[in-house]
Amino acid sequence: MGRYIARRFLWTVVVLLVLSLVTFALEHAVPGGPFDREKKLPSEIIKNLEARYHLDEPYWKQYLRFLYDALIPRIAKGEPKSLLEESLIDIKLWDDYHLRWVNLGPSYSSRSRTVNDIIREQLPVSFQLGVAALTIAVLIGIPMGIIAGLKQNTIWDYLGMSIAIFGVSVPVIALGPILVWIFGVMLKWLPPTGWGAKPPYILFFIPKDLSWNFWRYVIMPAFALGLGQSAIIARLTRASLLQVIREDYIRTARAKGLPERIVVLRHALRNSLIPVVTVLGPMFAAVVTGTFVTEQIFGIPGLGKYFIVSVTNRDYPVIMGTILLYAIFLVLANLAVDITYAWLDPRIRYE
């Protein structure tokens, strides 16, 4: 298992390299540059800006420069002289020396922030929202799917699947404003927009204040986002459970005299979860790195907006940073899924 995980990590590096290459080629192939403005900038200033951000160098040099900044750790003395030298990981060594690693570059749209700042300050918010939404999705989806599966073709089945269809069909862009209107504006129980935490965070993700003041902002957006995902999980759980329940070993377990609860929870559920876990991997990556629509409707300062706005602004470092971040989350989530397979089904073995 250990060798398997090591091999997977090596492949991850290759995947990320290829992805960065393709992203780089695409972002420079698209016409228009970051400094094209409605009110034309003087040509000397554009030349200066391009020199400052190394956009006037040949493409291969720009790409290698990006790789060098992002991958190679550096030892330097003192504080960084400019924002262009700031890094995600900054460990103070002896004297005044620092070990600096992972510099994803500046943001062309904001002079006082780098890509690292954007990720540091806004990824935690998206992560918090995403984890909350997925928790709701799993807590609603799996029980609903189990009940619907066990009581197939009864009222519980029809009710559960109707809710699932509703959840899948009503997108966040419709459900969100409805929730805001009912609970935020009319009843005034929950705040319509905003987020209850702000940087700095503990351990990169955990907000300092975990009281009701934080959770009241989480409830509506997490629910709006989670309901749609729970529908997918419910349907998958139900379908998979229906298949597993008819297997021979379940009949054996019943014949042995085990109570129905043990048969379902210990034997049937573990095996029926494999398709669900498969889907949870990419779902986790997608939801945790930021969802544009949910964050816009609820005014949440997450990372989702940057995926889209960076492309319209031709903000190359942010584009690269967000895409690589998503890729890393996706790859790690898939790895976790594969390891979970081995736990769920002992027949699956990796070498």
Add this chain to the structure above:
Amino acid sequence: MSKKWSIVAIVAVLAALVVTSCKPQVQTVVVTVPGKTEQVVVTATPEPAPKKLTDEEKQALIDGVAAKALDDYTLQVTFTTPAVYNLNIIGMWVAHAMPKWLIEEKGDRWTEAGFNQSYGPYALKEWVHDAYVTIVKNPFWPGIESSPQASIEEIKFTMLDASPAFAEYEAGNLDVAGVPLQDMERVKADPVLSKELVIGPMACTYYYGFNTSKPPMDNVHLRRALSLAIDRQGLIDNVLKGGQQPAQWFCRPGMAGCPTPEKYPDLGVKYDPEKARAELKAYMDEMGYTDVSQIPEIILMFNTSESHRRIAEAISAMWKETLGIQVTVTNQEWKVYLKTLQEDSPHIWRLGWCMDYPDANNWTREVFAIGGHEENATQWRNEEFTKLLEQAALEKDYNKRQDMYAQAEQILVWEDAAIAPIYWYTRVTCTKPYVKRTFSQHGHEMMEKWSLSEGNILRVNLGPGDVPTLDPALATDTSSVQVIDMLTVGLTRLDEVTLELLPGMAERWEVSEDGLTYTFYLRQGIPWVRWNGTEVEQVLDDEGNPRFVTAHDFEYGIKRTCNPDTASDYAYVLGFAVKGCNELLNAEGW
């Protein structure tokens, strides 16, 4: 098998990158020789790169910017022309005082909360990116006529999209919010909200420009016909619904020097289907066409957006109905669109222009005169028009000046019909009844003049997206300028309602004989302040003495904006006015 193919793919992409990045040694230039019908291909070597400037040369250029602190409280500025709007420009945020010691210490991060220093009616308390900005009253600001001491203790600016912001307003969590288009009808009909609704002017114009060199748009009769056939009021009533004003010309009334519909009711162009058809007939007679279908294809382009699409479709329907002409409507993504306009603009293109400073010079001249922003897009170069505007910039008599701009507008939208102005923007906002406020004519509010009858925090929505910057030298958009103008004050300051020019940080000034050199006498004893975590405190220098705003800070600010290293988007406005700034901005080999 699949591994091999992925390696092939990687090598192919790498090769493509290497090939495309190789720069050609020799440039081929296609030259059209007058008299010959074909084009001649000439190979030319590229120009050698300009020689890099030495540090002394750079310093000489910086010193050449004619803004000098004669002593701590006297600033002397020399302008390029004795233009009427010089005082306007020198009061803009790009020429505000900037804290040299802080910028040198913190670099680009100096604007962030925790170290931001300012001196105006408010100070920066908190800036959570993409979420909100909070500013707090500065008790050390003494209050001047144009910018009194603040009454509201704290202001929180949120960064929400229009719809969530209005939901917050209705929930009682925001005190001022813009009304989204889809809620317009509901708000107008609601008994409570309709009383809180105000439709005020916004200093922007929406227009369609013509590429006057591309047939069939190279004929002035056709351009006039299209412009006359737009039912502007109908568009506003049925599509826009925001109480906008139909635009008869380009420059927005209310800007200094701009004609107003009250004084010039028949100036420019209005909806007139009969006249439109007459112009169309004149065009067809000239070209020898007997039928509308003989007119070559016309492309109307806009930048991708739902609202622009609806306007374009409505207007093309109007053209079809009144003139029988069917144009092809197409759109492009914003950055691609901007490039297209500059390199090969379509027959008809859509743009808006918003004010930088409230003077007609910023509108008609900066956009459409020779050398203006949209010269390439219109391909229209009119010497008489440009000369008229250059003279109007210097004309001191207000009525004569307005006449000259009226004349210029007539050339722009009627005689040459280079553009078809469509509407003048409005701002539709709802304000809670416990906010006593003014309504600004120039794009951002002076909230130090507002007061609350309940509570002591004012909550306002700025607009979607983070405030791009709080650095005065770099700010271009309304959100940034809104906050910056409350943190710092310029040499002069406009009254936001009357647009009258008032003294700001400069108490008074003297003008030289030739009208080019101004000597500004600054107010004394206004300290630099910052938020220290619990309250606003004065900034101290190394010896422990409080730092006051001096003429040196203004000199530093102006020179910093003109410096190519700062790469300021708006420096060109200072370059227009202050002597030496343009040379610094465009210095070759910097």
